Structure formats: C-alpha cells, structure tokens
Amino acid sequence: MVSEAIFETINRLLSNVLLDSKLLNENEIYTEILPGNIKPACLNIYSNIDCVLIDLFGNDLSQSHSEKIIIYYTFSVRSSNTLITLFTQVPKDDILQLESISGEIPSAALYEREVQDMYGISFLDIPDSRELVHHGNFPLKVYPLRKAFKVNTRLDFERREQEFVSISGTGVFEVPVGPVHAGIIEPGHFRFSVAGEPIINLEAKLYYVHRGLEKLAENQNFMRVLLLSERISGDETYTNSLAYCQAVEKLGGITYLSERALYTRVIFSELERICAHLGDISGLCVDTAYVFPAGQFAMMRRWILILCEQLTGSRFLRNTNKPGGLRRDFIRDNEKIIVECMDKLEKEFKDSVNIIKNNGMFIDRVEHTGILSREIAADLNAVGPGGRASGIKTDVRKEFPYAAYGKLKFNIPEHFNCDVNCRMNVKVEEISESISLIRQALEKMPAEGPVHIEIEELIPNAFAFGMTESPRGENVHFVMTGENNTILRYKVRTPSFCNWPALCHAVKSNTLTDFPLINKSFNLSYAGNDL
Numbered sequence: 001m002v003s004e005a006i007f008e009t010i011n012r013l014l015s016n017v018l019l020d021s022k023l024l025n026e027n028e029i030y031t032e033i034l035p036g037n038i039k040p041a042c043l044n045i046y047s048n049i050d051c052v053l054i055d056l057f058g059n060d061l062s063q064s065h066s067e068k069i070i071i072y073y074t075f076s077v078r079s080s081n082t083l084i085t086l087f088t089q090v091p092k093d094d095i096l097q098l099e100s101i102s103g104e105i106p107s108a109a110l111y112e113r114e115v116q117d118m119y120g121i122s123f124l125d126i127p128d129s130r131e132l133v134h135h136g137n138f139p140l141k142v143y144p145l146r147k148a149f150k151v152n153t154r155l156d157f158e159r160r161e162q163e164f165v166s167i168s169g170t171g172v173f174e175v176p177v178g179p180v181h182a183g184i185i186e187p188g189h190f191r192f193s194v195a196g197e198p199i200i201n202l203e204a205k206l207y208y209v210h211r212g213l214e215k216l217a218e219n220q221n222f223m224r225v226l227l228l229s230e231r232i233s234g235d236e237t238y239t240n241s242l243a244y245c246q247a248v249e250k251l252g253g254i255t256y257l258s259e260r261a262l263y264t265r266v267i268f269s270e271l272e273r274i275c276a277h278l279g280d281i282s283g284l285c286v287d288t289a290y291v292f293p294a295g296q297f298a299m300m301r302r303w304i305l306i307l308c309e310q311l312t313g314s315r316f317l318r319n320t321n322k323p324g325g326l327r328r329d330f331i332r333d334n335e336k337i338i339v340e341c342m343d344k345l346e347k348e349f350k351d352s353v354n355i356i357k358n359n360g361m362f363i364d365r366v367e368h369t370g371i372l373s374r375e376i377a378a379d380l381n382a383v384g385p386g387g388r389a390s391g392i393k394t395d396v397r398k399e400f401p402y403a404a405y406g407k408l409k410f411n412i413p414e415h416f417n418c419d420v421n422c423r424m425n426v427k428v429e430e431i432s433e434s435i436s437l438i439r440q441a442l443e444k445m446p447a448e449g450p451v452h453i454e455i456e457e458l459i460p461n462a463f464a465f466g467m468t469e470s471p472r473g474e475n476v477h478f479v480m481t482g483e484n485n486t487i488l489r490y491k492v493r494t495p496s497f498c499n500w501p502a503l504c505h506a507v508k509s510n511t512l513t514d515f516p517l518i519n520k521s522f523n524l525s526y527a528g529n530d531l
Contacts, residue, residue, distance in 0.1 A: 002080040003027040006049065010084060013044050025250045025464050027400075029084045038088040039099035042073050045084060046105060051075040052381055054083075055476050056111030057491045058119040062147040067092050069119055069146075073101075074465075074476070078399040083465055090121060100126035107381040110501065118145040133207050133530075136160035144215055151215050167193040167201050175512065179208050186526035190515075197511045202504045210530040217490035222248055222323065222458060225487045229477070230318050232492060233528035235279070238272045238317040239470035240477070240494070246402060247466030247479040248323040252455035261325035261452065263445040265403040267338070268308075268317050268330075269468070270434035270441075274345070275304040276471035276523075277385075277427040277434075283520040284424055285356065288365045296352040300345055307341045310334070325452035335442055342435050353428055366421040370518030372506040373418055382502040383495045384473020385430070386522050389415045389422035396469040408440045423521040458485050472496055472524065494528035 007023045010031055014021075017037035022030050033041045045051065055074040061067075068089040075084040090096055100123035102109040112123045113132035120143040123129070131138075137157040143149060164174075172195050179187035187208040193201040213232065217225045229244035230237050242265060249257070278301035285294035305315040311330050312320045320327060331338070356362050372382065377390035387394060393414045397405040413429035415422035463480040473495030482488035503522045507515055 003029065003082045006077060006080060006082050006084070009049065010045065013048055014041050014086075017041050027082045028465060029082065030463075031084070031086050033086050033088045035088045035090055035098065038071070038073070038086065039101050041086055042075075042101050043104055045075060045086065049075070049077060049084070050079060051077045051084060053105050053107050053111075054381065054474065055478065055491070055493045056108055056115065057478070057493075058115050058121065058145065059480065059489045059491075060119065060145060060147045062092070069096070069121065071098060071115065071119075071121065072478075074478075076399075078394055081400055096121045097124055098122075099124050103127055106379040107498070110497065117143070119143050120146070130163050133210060135205075135207065136162045144212060147218075149215075151212065151218070162205065164191050164203050164205075165193075165201060169195065171195050172200070179205075188526050192512060192515075194512065198509050199507050199512065199515070200509075202507050204500055204504055206500065206526060207530045209527050211527075213531040214490055214492065217487050219482060219486050219488070222481075222485055222487055225490055226321070226323065228490075229492075230321075232531065233494060233496075233525040234316055235276050236272070236470045236472065236475070236494065236525065236528060238268050238321065239468040239475055240492070241318075241321040242269065242403070243466040243468040243475050243477040244479065244490075245321050245323045245466065246468070247464045247477055248455070248458065250464035250466075251458045251462050251479060251481050252323060253459065254324060254453055254455065257325050257453060258449045258451060259404065259444075259446050260329070260331075260449040262404040263441040264326055264329075264331050264451065265321075266405060266408065266441045267438050268312075268320060269403065270437045271304055271308055272317060273471045274431050274434045275301055275308070277431050278304065278349075280427055280520065280523045281356075281424060283523065284366065284420070284517065285362075287516045287520050288362055290356065290359070290362050293352050293356050296348070296355075300348055300352070303341060303345060307338065310337060322452060324455045325450070327452070329451045331442075331445070338438065338442060342438055346432075346435050349431060363421065365517065366424060366521075367417075367419060369420045369514050370423075370506040370510060370521060371418045372502055374416070376505050377418070377502060380501050380505070381498050383498050384469075384471070385423050385426040386495075386499045386502055387473065388413060389426045390418040391416045394474065396467050396474050400467050402468065404441060404444070405437075407444065408437055410437050420517055420521040460484075461488075463489075470495060472499065472522075472528075474498070492531055494525065496524040496526075496529040499524050500529055 007029050011021055017033055019032040054076045057072055059070045068091050070087050070089050072085050072087045102112055115121055117133040175192040177190040179189045189205040191203045230241045232240045278297050282294045282297035308317055309315045372390050374391040377387050377392050395412045410433045413426045458481045460483050466477045468475045476493040478491040480489040507518050
C-alpha cells in the first residue's frame with residue numbers, strides 16, 4: 001500500500017525525534033514527536049514529502065489519559081490518499097509554548113492563533129499573535145477548549161480595543177464595513193485600507209457567530225453530536241454530517257456500507273452542490289445588476305430545494321445521514337422525479353449560462369476582477385472552486401474517494417486566470433458534472449438492499465478523520481471517542497477557514513465597488529468558519 005510506504009518514509013525521516021508512530025484506519029499516520037522537535041519535524045515532512053497542511057488543532061486530555069494538552073499537525077498527501085498527523089504533548093505545569101511554523105508554512109497562521117485563543121498555548125516567533133476567535137470583550141487567560149472550562153460558564157465581559165493592521169501613507173484611509181450588513185447575511189467586520197480607489201489591504205474580523213460548537217460536542221453521545229454536525233453551516237448541512245459519519249463509522253469498526261446507501265450519499269451531496277452553486281451564480285448576477293439571469297438561477301435553485309424537500313422532508317437535507325448509512329431509503333420510488341428534475345434543470349441551466357456568457361458588459365465585470373494568484377492560493381491552501389480557479393486542482397472526491405465516487409466518472413474543472421470569471425466557470429462546469437453524477441448514481445444503484453448498518457459500540461479512546469468535498473471545498477472532521485459511546489473531541493475545519501485569507505488577498509488592487517462581486521465569487525460561510 002502507498003500509505004505503508006509513506007509510513008516507512010516518515011519513520012526514517014523522523015527516526016531521531018519520534019516517540020511513537022502508528023498507521024491507523026488504512027491511510028492515517030499518527031506520529032508523536034518530542035515538544036522541542038515538533039517544528040523541525042513538521043518542516044522535514046513538509047520539505048521531503050509532497051504534502052499540504054490541512055489542520056492544526058489542540059486537545060486537552062485532562063481527566064482522561066493525562067494532564068497534558070496535545071497539539072496535532074495534520075498534512076495531506078493528496079496524490080497518495082494519505083493523512084500524516086504529527087503531534088506533541090505539552091505538560092500543563094510547564095510554560096505552554098511551541099515554536100511557530102507559520103513563517104515557513106503560511107497556511108498555519110490562523111490555526112496557531114486559534115490554538116492560542118482556545119488553549120492558551122503561545123507560539124514563539126509567530127508573525128501575527130493577535131486574537132482570532134476572541135474579541136475585545138472576552139476575558140484574558142480564559143481558554144474555552146480546556147477541560148476546566150465548563151460549557152455553562154457565564155463570563156464577565158471586558159472592553160479591549162481590537163487590533164488591526166495600520167497602513168499609513170499619503171492619501172491612505174480606512175473604510176470599516178460591518179459587522180452588520182445591508183443584506184440578509186451573517187455578521188463579519190471588514191477593515192479596508194484604500195489609497196484613493198484601489199484597495200491596498202483588507203482584514204476580515206470574524207467569529208461574531210461563534211457558538212462554541214466544538215465545546216458543545218464534548219462528552220456527548222455520538223448520535224447527539226450528529227445533530228451538531230448538521231448545524232455547522234446551513235448550506236453545507238449534508239457534506240458536514242457526511243464527514244462526521246465517515247469518521248464515526250471508522251470508530252465503530254464499519255468497513256463496508258451497502259451500495260444503495262453509498263450511491264444515495266452521492267446523490268444528496270451533488271444536490272447540495274448544485275443548490276449552492278446556483279445560488280452563487282445568481283448572486284454574481286445580482287451584484288452586477290443583471291436581474292433577469294439572477295432570477296433564472298434563483299428559480300433553478302428553488303427547484304432543487306423543492307426536490308430535496310420532496311425526497312427527505314428537509315430542503316437542507318437534515319436528518320438524512322446516520323452513522324452506518326442513512327435514516328431510511330429516501331430514493332426508493334422517487335427515481336423518476338429526480339430524473340425529470342435533472343432533465344429540466346440541464347436545459348434551463350445551459351440556456352441561462354449562454355445568456356450571461358454572451359453579455360459583454362457582464363463578462364467585463366467578472367474578467368480580471370479579484371485575481372488570486374496560484375502562488376498565494378497554494379501558500380494559503382485555497383480549496384474548492386476558489387483554489388481550482390487558480391490552478392490548484394484538488395478535490396476530496398478524487399483524492400480520498402468516499403461514498404460511491406470511486407465507481408463513477410467525472411472531471412474536476414480547473415481554470416488558470418484566477419479571477420471572478422474563473423471561479424464562476426468552475427461552478428458552472430461543476431453543476432454539469434453534478435447532474436451527470438446523479439444520473440450515473442441512479443443507473444448504478446442496486447434496486448434492492450439495506451441502507452443502514454447499526455453501530456452498536458464505538459471503540460473508546462480512538463480517533464479518526466472524515467473528509468468530504470463540500471460545495472466550497474475540502475472539509476475535514478476529526479473525531480476522538482471517550483467512554484460509553486461519547487465524543488471526547490470533535491474538531492471541524494471547513495473550507496471557509498482556508499479561503500477567508502484567500503479572499504482578503506484577492507481583493508487587493510481592486511476597487512471597493514468590486515468587493516461584493518469578489519466576495520460572492522467565493523461566497524464563504526461565516527458560521528462554517530466561526531463554529
């Protein structure tokens with residue numbers, strides 16, 4: 001196996017600094033490193049293996065195995081379907097410090113700031129040590145993801161001025177936008193620095209809708225945490241719950257699901273993708289005052305929402321997934337209405353796309369606007385349509401095939417001009433691929449068969465990853481079990497967490513009036529980032 005070869009390579013590269021190393025769940029490598037060596041170990045792996053940092057998070061094991069906080073660094077070897085997690089234990093009675101890796105691996109910057117806020121671990125030589133999750137009203141030296149912090153704690157709020165990067169110069173001024181916006185959208189504060197018309201810097205201050213979701217999951221029954229996974233971000237309900245289910249299925253010892261369940265998961269995942277992309281394309285038309293096609297794409301999105309409700313009783317596909325498969329057979333006797341909807345959608349969609357692509361004024365607004373270079377996209381690990389529009393061809397459905405994707409034929413759209421137009425075109429092409437995937441799944445799905453395997457008991461004190469390709473991109477969920485079918489740690493990293501920094505770079509050198517268009521081309525989730 002490829003993962004076994006990588007496992008041997010890691011053990012060879014890190015032979016002088018590793019304490020223990022295991023290959024679990026077929027393709028997940030976990031290697032414990034001495035605290036003083038975690039930075040060189042990470043850089044060694046990053047330099048010698050073709051991998052990308054996809055997560056960095058903490059875990060307080062107080063009242064369970066030890067009185068230590070563990071910090072995990074997870075790298076993805078996308079070409080080889082393998083995850084590498086280096087971790088180190090930081091005793092609580094010591095000074096809680098680790099060396100920062102974000103100077104060498106830029107995508108680590110936000111992860112390290114998040115760990116600082118939630119666990120109180122400081123990173124030496126971190127380029128930016130400002131608060132990320134906490135705002136100026138959160139008490140200092142209070143760390144919510146430590147076990148000593150109780151979920152029902154009532155805090156005494158403080159008043160500290162929030163820090164922003166200050167850019168000075170002749171004619172440079174700041175434009176604050178939000179957190180309350182004119183539209184019916186989630187809250188987020190944007191601090192623009194502009195020199196005349198062009199934007200020279202943008203900072204996004206988020207976490208206004210931080211709900212403490214990961215804290216709420218602690219010590220809860222795994223079926224209760226499933227409900228939390230469905231409420232991370234409304235328009236990614238299905239792919240979030242699916243990532244969680246995949247991790248739990250590994251921890252429940254399930255190695256096989258019925259084909260009918262697997263193909264159904266593909267159908268629902270692609271319906272969610274179509275719905276999200278139609279909304280995004282409609283939004284781009286709205287932001288260019290192109291009303292007619294905006295209405296057409298919104299109408300098609302409504303068709304998909306109605307179909308989802310007909311199939312499951314929920315427009316957002318809630319209460320459909322379940323560890324071990326599905327809650328019931330939603331597709332049986334409904335094949336015809338799915339086919340008819342796809343046929344109707346395909347024709348209307350092609351006609352509407354032709355309308356916008358043949359309108360010179362619309363194309364003039366989206367071409368060469370909001371450019372995210374391939375180099376910056378790679379440094380920040382931009383994922384999903386945001387990455388693929390900049391030549392980063394990555395997709396969990398191909399690299400870590402799940403459900404029935406490994407049995408189906410589909411292409412991964414990729415563009416190289418890196419602008420709003422490319423991000424739109426990726427989504428346009430993905431909708432066509434999604435329609436094809438749904439048709440293939442219906443054709444290949446067995447006529448009979450169960451859709452659920454019961455999980456009687458989870459392996460205690462075990463851990464696993466679940467990954468899906470949500471409409472916005474790579475979705476990573478880490479689950480660690482406690483005793484009696486409870487969840488000890490649930491870590492969620494949605495694609496929006498990766499792509500918010502990419503958006504801030506994409507707006508540079510554009511004008512303020514272009515920001516709504518660039519923002520909509522990514523259409524990131526505030527709640528999915530804030531958790």
